[in-house]
Amino acid sequence: MDSLAIMDEAPVSKFHKKLLLACCGGPFLDGYVLSIIGIALIGIKADFNLGSVEVGLIGAASLVGILFGATIFGNLTDRIGREKMYALDLTVLVAACFLSTFIQLGWQLIILRFILGLAIGADYPIATSLLTEFTPTKKRGYMIGMAAFSWSLGAGFAYVVGTTVVVSTGGYDAWRWLLLSSAILGVIVVALRRGIPESPRWLLLKGRVAEAEKVVEAVYGRKLNLSTQTSLNKQEEMTGRAAFKAIVSGGYLKRTIMCGTLYLTQITPQYALLTFSPLILAGFGIADGPLGLVGELTITILFAVGCLPAMKLVETKGRRPMTVIPFALMLLPLVALWLFPNGPLWFVIFAFCFYAFTSGGPNITEWIYPNELFPTEIRATAVGVSVGISRIGAATGVYLLPISLEQLGTGTTMMFGAILTLVGLLACYAWAPETKGRSLEDTSGLPVTEAERGKAPALMASNAPQG
DSSP: OOOHHHHHHHOHHHHHHHHHHHHHHHHHHHHHHHHHHHHHOOOOOOOOTTOOOHHHHHHHHHHHHHHHHHHHHHHHHHHSSGGTTTTHHHHHHHHHHHHTTTSSSSSHHHHHHHHHHHHHHHHHHHHHHHHHHHHHHHHHHHHHHHHHHHHHHHHHHHHHHHHHHHHHSSTTTTHHHHHHHHHHHHHHHEEEEEEETOOOOOOOHOOOOOHHHHHHHHHSSSOOOOOHHHHOOOOOOOHHHHHHHHSTTTTTHHHHHHHHHHHHHHHHHHHHHHHHHHHHHHHOOOSSSHHHHHHHHHHHHHHHHHHHHHHHHHHOTTTHHHHHHHHHHHHHHHHHHHHTTTTHHHHHHHHHHHHHHHHHHHHHHHHHHHHHHOOOGGGHHHHHHHHHHHHHHHHHHHHHHHHHHTTOOOHHHHHHHHHHHHHHHHHHHHOOOTTOOOOOHHTTTOOOTTTTTTTTTTTTOOOOOHH
C-alpha cells in the first residue's frame, strides 16, 4: 500500500482544523481587502478629486499585483517549499495595508495596492497547495471549498464593517480607518500561521525523507518508513522555466486552459461587481447611502451563502456538475439585466442576488481543480498561473467597468459579463473532469503510453485515467 495513504485516509484532526483556519485566513483577507476599497473609494475620490481613470487604476492595481504575485511566487513555492513563504507573504500585505492609511496622493495608493496584490497573489498557491497536500481525500473538496467560502466571507465582512463605519460617522470621511482595519486582520492571520510544518509530499519530492517522516509522525502519530516513496516522488530539480513549460505540455495544457478559463470567467464579473457595486447599482437607479450599502451587503453575503451548499455537493454530486450547472444558471440574470436594464428595483436586486448565490459552485471548483489536476512538483506553479490568468481578466474588467458604465451604460456592461460567463460554461462543459473521491496522485496523473514511458517520469508517474 502507498505509504502516503495515511494522509489520504486519516480522519480530520485538530491539526487539520488549525491548518484550515490558517489557510483560510489568506482568502478571507483577500476578499476583505479587495472589497473594503469599494467603500473607501467613495471617500478617497471625494478627498483627492479623482477621475474615473484613477479610480479604475486603484481598483485594478491590486489585481495586477495578484497576477504577478501568483505567477512568480507560485513557481517559487514549488522550488523552495510552502512553509518558508507561508507567513512572509502576509507580513508584506500587513505592511502595505498599514502604509495605505497615510497616503496623500492617488498614485501612492495605486502603488501600495499593487504591492498588496503581490502578497495576496503569492498566498493563493502557497496556502492552497499546503492545504491540499495535507487534506484527507474524502474531505479535500470541502476543505479547499472552505478557502473559497472564506474569500466571500471576508468580502461580506468588509461590507459589514464599511456599513457600520459609514452609518456611525455619517459619511465616508473615515476611509483611512477602513484601510487600517485590513492591517489589523492581517496581523491576526499571521499569528495563526505559526507552527504549520512543511508538506511531506513536497519534502519527499526533494528527497528529504527524514524530515517528511518527522512531519508525518508529528501530525498523524505514526512512525513510517517513507524511503520507498523516494523513487516514486523524488524527481529532477525543476527550474522555473521547466515548471512553466510542464503545465502547457501534453495533457496538462488542456487542464491549464480549462482551469484558467474557469477562474477568469467566474472571477471577472464577481470582482467588478464587488469592487464597484455602488456604481453599478447607481446605474440601475439605486442611490448611494445606507440603503445602497444594504443592497451591496446583501449581494456580497449571498456570494458567501452560495458556497455553503456547494461545499457539500462537490463531495456528494461531484466537481463537474457543480461547475457546469451553476455556470448555466449564472448566465440567466446577466442576460436579463442586459435585455432589461430599465427593469424595476426588485428585478435588478433579484437578478444580482440570483447571480451571487448560484456562483457558489464555480467559486469553489476554481480553487479545487488547479490543486487536484497537477502533481506536487508543479502544483503551486499551476495554481499561480490559473490565478494569474484570472486576474488578467479581473484587472481589465475592474479598470474598464467604470468607463463602460459611464460611456456604454449598464445594459451593455451586463452583456459583456454574459459573454464571459458563456465562455466559461462552454470550456467547463468540454473539459472539466470528475475528480471526486480520488487521491492526489490519481487525479494529477496522465495516461502513459509505451512511446511516452520514460520520457517524462516527473509528470507521468500515474496511470490514472485522464479527465
